Amino acid sequence: MPEIRQNRATKEWVIIATERAKRPDDFKPKEKKKSLPSFDKDCPFCPGSEHQTPPELFSYRKRGTEKDKPGWWVRIIPNKFPALISEVELSRVTEGFFLKMEGFGRHEVIIESPEHNLSLANMSLKQVEEVCLVYRQRYIELSSEKNIKMIIIFRNHGLAAGTSLLHPHSQLIALPLVPTHIRHLLEEAMRYYDDHGYCVFCDMLKEELEFKKRVILETESFVAFQPFASKVPFGIWIVPKTHNAGFGNITADEAKGLAFVLREILGRIYSKLSDPDYNLVLHTAPITDSNEDYYHWYVQILPRLSTPAGFELGSGVYINTTLPEETANFLSS
């Protein structure tokens, strides 16, 4: 029997279509991915090719090594083909009926490792911690820049997830505006807060921990679970237990705690689903809303095991052919 479920935090409805149900095992790819070498001389993100990228903004590197030379273990650079740039005017302009602004903002790449064939799933914990610490550091630094209103950190793993370079990397885009989509999410969370006096994410976490059947991993500071109304098969939310709207507020210890959960969860996806492509998004409040009572930062992992089609694009309602309780169970053990 199909079911329509609502995500109470986002208010999005999802159809859980059991008539077309697939078993967790059905998602394993028929062909294994081609394995990559640990070094590729043609890859602009590999050590020795630093001159092929814009000059680095920051790096963790061995004492005594030079900027834009090998010796780094995490390297942050501006995107060579940026979606947004910082050297433009920041003002809205009307063109008759239409509204636009110059593409002000930042678009950075976080090269997560010198090794070409690693991923957050199989790096050392120490290395994933460094990546999460850099997320935090860049987030905090850019938050204080004038006219930056919203920062999105994300990771596209694999070709189906929209990446063009396979070397392990995350990206960060800093926007001069709050997107409409985010405004709507904030508004829905605010309405819940006004009705109940609690953050909807905090309440969701409490319920998930009580119900337990969708929880994949619980640590001292995080819970990873499949949402009740998961939009996609094996979609996962990693939510901090401490209420906190803005990612920039986290401590270094929390960043390390996130690293542990990320590596563990991505590791399970990697081994149990044979390294599927996925998108990872760090959801957070706009910078000026970082201390609101009603919003809560979290990480969302969206494996690309299904294709959103016309119905999803038109209605915003996703059809999920798996039962979150079942897929959570598959990933828990």
Add this chain to the structure above:
Amino acid sequence: MPEIRQNRATKEWVIIATERAKRPDDFKPKEKKKSLPSFDKDCPFCPGSEHQTPPELFSYRKRGTEKDKPGWWVRIIPNKFPALISEVELSRVTEGFFLKMEGFGRHEVIIESPEHNLSLANMSLKQVEEVCLVYRQRYIELSSEKNIKMIIIFRNHGLAAGTSLLHPHSQLIALPLVPTHIRHLLEEAMRYYDDHGYCVFCDMLKEELEFKKRVILETESFVAFQPFASKVPFGIWIVPKTHNAGFGNITADEAKGLAFVLREILGRIYSKLSDPDYNLVLHTAPITDSNEDYYHWYVQILPRLSTPAGFELGSGVYINTTLPEETANFLSS
């Protein structure tokens, strides 16, 4: 110089990333699609395989031929693996914190032609008219059914667009609720109406016709154009000139007029971009809002020439690597 543009109807921001700009010709696929036979005995939608599908709901067929036998030229069937079904209870149920309902609704398939290898781009005009007339007919019929609140008609062309069966078909999903995404779109359009006293889509159409540079085709009753803030390369809106919130209000003549524009536009995409995969969505108001002054039905065509990735999923902001004026020009001539 990148630009951030707002779609004033949906209020969505789009980044037009000219730094990573592609020329219209760059989108032609490297390999041509494998051509299909006009008949495939293993295809459940081909004539002779009618018994493989659920019994038909309706068909246009030759006089004297039997239901669920060959002789039809357009055939409507329930989806064999429906996302929603009609034989369930319609009431919202809470499960502690969570909210759900049984999967009530309709999920139908419109088989557009007996010929396996045709598409709306290369069928006869008469045949596309029949398809559009069937859209209208099913829309009107289902609109009057109890508890149906919203009807989405869509078409997934090609594997990248999420289809599993290549035989030409559209789908219709009738929902027992108005999705949050649609509520937000209506609200934004309503705000514009309240400020200006005009429908934002009517105003957009007027401006596009004056500016002309994004208009691809204008007929007596429709305008096809690339929106100022097009989310994807070659994204197209086909908007009726007559204000009308609900698709169910259109006349048979308007349905035929739509068929002409659809066939022409999809034909240009087919020939100029070598038959790319695409999604087509018919946007319309919820049924009870069919006569509102502030909303406007339209058809959106989204070629799958780019992959929305983590940034798009997290922010709702799309990065488009083409200039709508340029791609419109490419499709106009």
